[in-house]
Structures are given as C-alpha cells and as structure tokens.
Amino acid sequence: MGLDDRKLAVLRAIVEDYVATQEPVGSKMLVERHQLGVSPATVRNDMAVLEEEGYIQQPHTSAGRVPTDRGYRLFVDRLSRVKPLTPAERRAIERFLVGAVDLDDVVHRTVRLLAQLTRQVAVVQYPSLARSSVRHLELVPISTTRLMLVMIADTGRVEQRLVELPGPIPPDDVIDLRQLVNERLVGTRLADTPPLVQALVDEVSGELRPAMVTLSTVLLETLVERHEERIALAGTANLTRGGLLDFQGSLRPILEALEEEVVLLKLIGEVEPSAMRVRIGDENEIDNLRATSVVSTGYGPGVTILGGLGVVGPTRMDYPSTIATVRAVARYVGDLLAQN
C-alpha cells in the first residue's frame, strides 16, 4: 500500500492547512490553496486512501479531513523540512540569553524565551546533577553542632544541606574536614562519588570520625540519592490559545501533569544525544498528555548532555518551526554553559 508522491503531497497540504486554520480541510480548499495540479475529485480519491490507511480522519461525515496522530507522525518523519529560523528569531535568542548572570538566570530566561518563540508551554531541566562534577565543597559552621554543606557543581548548580552533627566539633576540625572532602571529591562526577565517600569514612579515625560518618551520609544524599532534578516551566497561558478547541476543552489533566516534576522529567529528561524527540498524541506514555505533542531535546556543551528542554503543545502544532526553535535554543544554551 505504498503512498505515491501525490498522496504524500496531499497529506502534507492537509497538515499544513489544518495547523494554520484549525479547521477540517476539504478537497476544494486544498486544490485552491496548493498547486496540486489535479482536480478536487482526484484529491478526494487520495483522501479516501489516506483515511483508509489511518493518516487522516473525518470528524463527522461530510466534514473536511483532519490529520490523525499517525498522520502527523508521517508528516514529521518524511514530509516536513525544518524551517530555518528567521533572523529576527535568531536575534531574539541572542538578545534574550546574553546578560544572564548565573545559572538560575540562564534557565529562567531560556524557558521564557522558548515559551515566547513557540507560543507554547516550555520546559527546561536544570543541568542534571548526575551528569555534573563536583567543583567545590564548602562547610560552613552554623553552630557547634551544625554545619551547612554547600556543593558547587561545574555546571554552576549549587546545592546546600544542613548537617546535624552527633556532637560539638571544634572549628579546626571543620577545616580539616573541608580539606579532606575537597581533596577527594573535587573533579569527580557526582554519579561516581559513592565509593570515594565510603573510602573516606573508612580511612578517617579518631575524634573526626563521628562527624565524618554523619557528613558522609548527607554527602551521599546530596550528591547522589537526592538527585533532585529541578525544572523550570513557562507559558502555561499558551494552552488557552485556540480557545477550547484544542484539548477538547479540558486543560485539567494537562495542568496537572505539568505540575508533577516527575512527569516533566520523564518528558524532557530522557534525552538522546542532541537528537530531537517528538512525541505525538498517543505516543506519549503519560496518559494526561495524550492530547498533546511534546518536542524535546538535550542540551549541553558540545556532545555532552547536561539536561533536557522542550515544549508541550497541541498535536496540531507547527512542527517544523517548533522543532527548529527548540533545536536552536538548545544549541545556544549549550554554548552558553560551555563558557562557564
């Protein structure tokens, strides 16, 4: 059941028109707006085949056709050429991201930028801790039995945790501890620290030991287990564009899903090396998002992946532009972080 070129052209035209107008598209409109070189009747026959194959669908008998998820999939895979960004968009990206003062700032600007450019909901994951290395560990005495542990990662992320010591500790010991953990851990990837931390504990003896034991627990929590991946979100208001037409009027499940960090991580986090990932409608594992499409990718300096970012929108989105924008923003952010 191969689809010949014209049928593919028809599918493309349907997708493009439907995305643009948001209304089921009929055969007559189609030949008027695209140079297909055939009559409406022929297009109708093609459409019948496309429908039979599951690429398009009629909302009601005697209405135009609407692409199915499968139709969008084919469109994305084979029919769309990625639209290059306009110079204006490129400039917007640069202007927006220049002048960010720290990591928080970069992430915030990025997510807003992405939401604005795509006119959709944007999601940006903070550089993943698992993929970062320790740049510095700081121990700040808060009281005689309390320390504040501050971990600075090479990606610029800073994590802190309170350490409740089993007993009072003299200031000099804090300095020793600090030096010790820094010597051993700086430069290693967070994912690789557990054995090193364990070795540290085994090694230390004397009065420093109880403190070291406690500290090691917190260290492991902070560096590995806690793994609290952070996420920034923007543009939820864009869900209301197109009135209640998209999402058949029930934003509820989508808003709910977007509030679950775990869900978002699943969306954005499973990155393949700088490849675009497009999940259309039913392809989404998350039930609440079956009515949406998700375009995501990883970002990072060079080929390293630090985290993911992407957008969530109606299945009827402008895939070529969206994909182009997401890719461009990811690239810029990656480069930006490379400078740190």
Add this chain to the structure above:
Amino acid sequence: MGLDDRKLAVLRAIVEDYVATQEPVGSKMLVERHQLGVSPATVRNDMAVLEEEGYIQQPHTSAGRVPTDRGYRLFVDRLSRVKPLTPAERRAIERFLVGAVDLDDVVHRTVRLLAQLTRQVAVVQYPSLARSSVRHLELVPISTTRLMLVMIADTGRVEQRLVELPGPIPPDDVIDLRQLVNERLVGTRLADTPPLVQALVDEVSGELRPAMVTLSTVLLETLVERHEERIALAGTANLTRGGLLDFQGSLRPILEALEEEVVLLKLIGEVEPSAMRVRIGDENEIDNLRATSVVSTGYGPGVTILGGLGVVGPTRMDYPSTIATVRAVARYVGDLLAQN
C-alpha cells in the same frame, strides 16, 4: 441605610448557598434551606434592598441573586466566623511538613499542601532576602580570575553569583577577602549592608583593592539590588474546577498573571504582620486578577515576617475555610522555620 439583622442573615444565606451550589439563588430556595422564619415575599423585599445597596445582583432579570464583590466583602468582614480546621486537616498539615530536609523542601511542601487543602492555586514566597541577615559569605576560587560568591542567609536561603575579577588573584588574597567580608557583614540584615560594603571598599588599599571593588559591586547586587524574591506556585489545575463557570471561561489572563513573579510578589509580598489580607475581585490592583479573590498573609517565627503566602481562587470561594487554612499553614511554616 442600616441593614437589619435579617437582611444580613439573608445576605449570608445567599453567599453560602451560592458558594455551595454555584447557581443564582432565589427567594424560595432560600427559605427552604435556611430557617429564616419569614416568607419568600419578605425575603424578596430584603433582597431588593440588598440589591439596591449593591451587595447582590441579578445575572438576568428573572434569575436568582448572586453576591457582588461588595457583598462578599461584607460577608467576610462581618458575617463569617472562621471555620476551625478539622482534626484531619490539622493532621494533614503536620504530616506534610514534617520531614522537610531543607528550605526548598519546606517551601515546596507548603505550597502543595496549601493547594491541596484549599483546592485552589497556592503561592508561597521564599523567605525574603531583604528581611534576612547574612550568616556566612563564602568565596570559592573557580579560576585565577573568577570567584563564586555564596551567601548563606539565616533563613536558610543560599544565593550564589559568579565574580569576574579584573585580574588574577593569589589564593591567599581570596582568604583575606573572605575573612574581611565575613567579619564585617555577618549578622547584619541584608537591607543594612550597603554602607558597610562601601566602608569596606574605602578602607582596603594595595593590591587587594581592585578585587575588592569588583567584589563589592557583586555583593551589593546579590545582597540588595537583585533582591530576587523567589516564589513557588502550585495547584493551577484547580482553576479549571467548576468548569468554565468561574472566570467566564477565560483562564488566560489569570495564568498570565501567575507567571509573572513581580505580580505574584505584589499579591503575596505586601504582608501586614500576621494579619490576613483578603482581596475580593475588583479590589485587586492587578487587572488580570479582577475575576479572582486572593487570600494571603505573612509568615515567620513569632512576630517576625519572613515572607508571604496565600491562595488565588474564584471570588465565589469558601472564605471561612480558606482563611482558616491559610492562617493555619502560615503558622505552621513560621514555627517550622523558627527551628532553624
């Protein structure tokens, strides 16, 4: 134009019924469901007066009455007794907040809890930097010309900034700098630091001076100007409860407003000492939120105010419960932070 007791009772009944049923309430229903001891006709007369005074309103000529913003205001001010929380709710609060490991965690749990209990959008401001004191300043060398400045506030907040030095700086100088800034600034409220920082700069001379000048700029930015108040948000999905009835079907402006940190701060940030603030409909300064009511308060240990929290919902909300919940949560969080 005094309203006698019965008229007030009628208003109260109207508010309560309307909040419960979401439908305009008529005179007959009213006498049936409340023991007013008079006939519908009498109630109608009272209602006519209440309408004339602007407390209630008819959506259409022959429909029941609906409270106006002014009506809700009177209700909140004079007619509602605050509902005590149920034991289940108290327990929920305790269970939810116990076990928070750090400030981020506390704030996140709080905002989710608040959203869940009130079934509305919850907003929690991180403990305000302006009201915090410096607990410790750390300078971490990143390269010979770069430092990471980490500021730990007594509220547990940690802020970091990259410092680009004008030239290379030896490690010993970093130690000197660190000691200097800590000596002078630890313990002072952030709002009070500018003159001290200035004094520091004036005082330092020699080779340390250029670095100190740069550092002071960043310090001032981080401590004072930047003032990046952080905000956590949860429960936006609750906006869709009640279908499209509330907010006349356009969530748009509300979602937009909720994404603006500045707007949220205005909502939540202007706290009076542990007093509840209720802004009803038109009373909101923010145009996009004219269709909503905002219940907010400050929180902090004892009488100190660290930040604000509150909820945003339809004007037709259950004020007594909402107010009780917001107050209770604020109190718990305040106590919790007092333990740090």
Add this chain to the structure above:
DNA sequence: CCTGGCACTCGACTCTAGCGAGTGCCAGTC
C-alpha cells in the same frame, strides 16, 4: 488514471414556541 457532474449526508445556524424559576407589586392581615 483523471475529471466533471450529481445526489446525498449531516453539522451548524436560525427561528419559534413553551416552560418555569424567579421577580415586583399590591391588597389584605396581624
């Protein structure tokens, strides 16, 4: 294989009529 023509389908829209909740007013009663 494509095309023009044609009968058919069916949702969207308009219009009308009837229903009923709710009102305002008034005359009568305690």
Add this chain to the structure above:
DNA sequence: GACTGGCACTCGCTAGAGTCGAGTGCCAGG
C-alpha cells in the same frame, strides 16, 4: 408598620423544525 399570599410579568433555557452549504462518494466519460 411589618409581613404575607396572590398574581401578572419577564426572560433565559430547551426542544423541535427548517434551511443552508460544505463536503463527500460514486459514476460515466475523456
């Protein structure tokens, strides 16, 4: 003077009928 029962009236909501037209599927002819 305050309350009540009664009554005419308003007007949004719903259901049903009718019309319109975009769009289709099919077929015969080029």
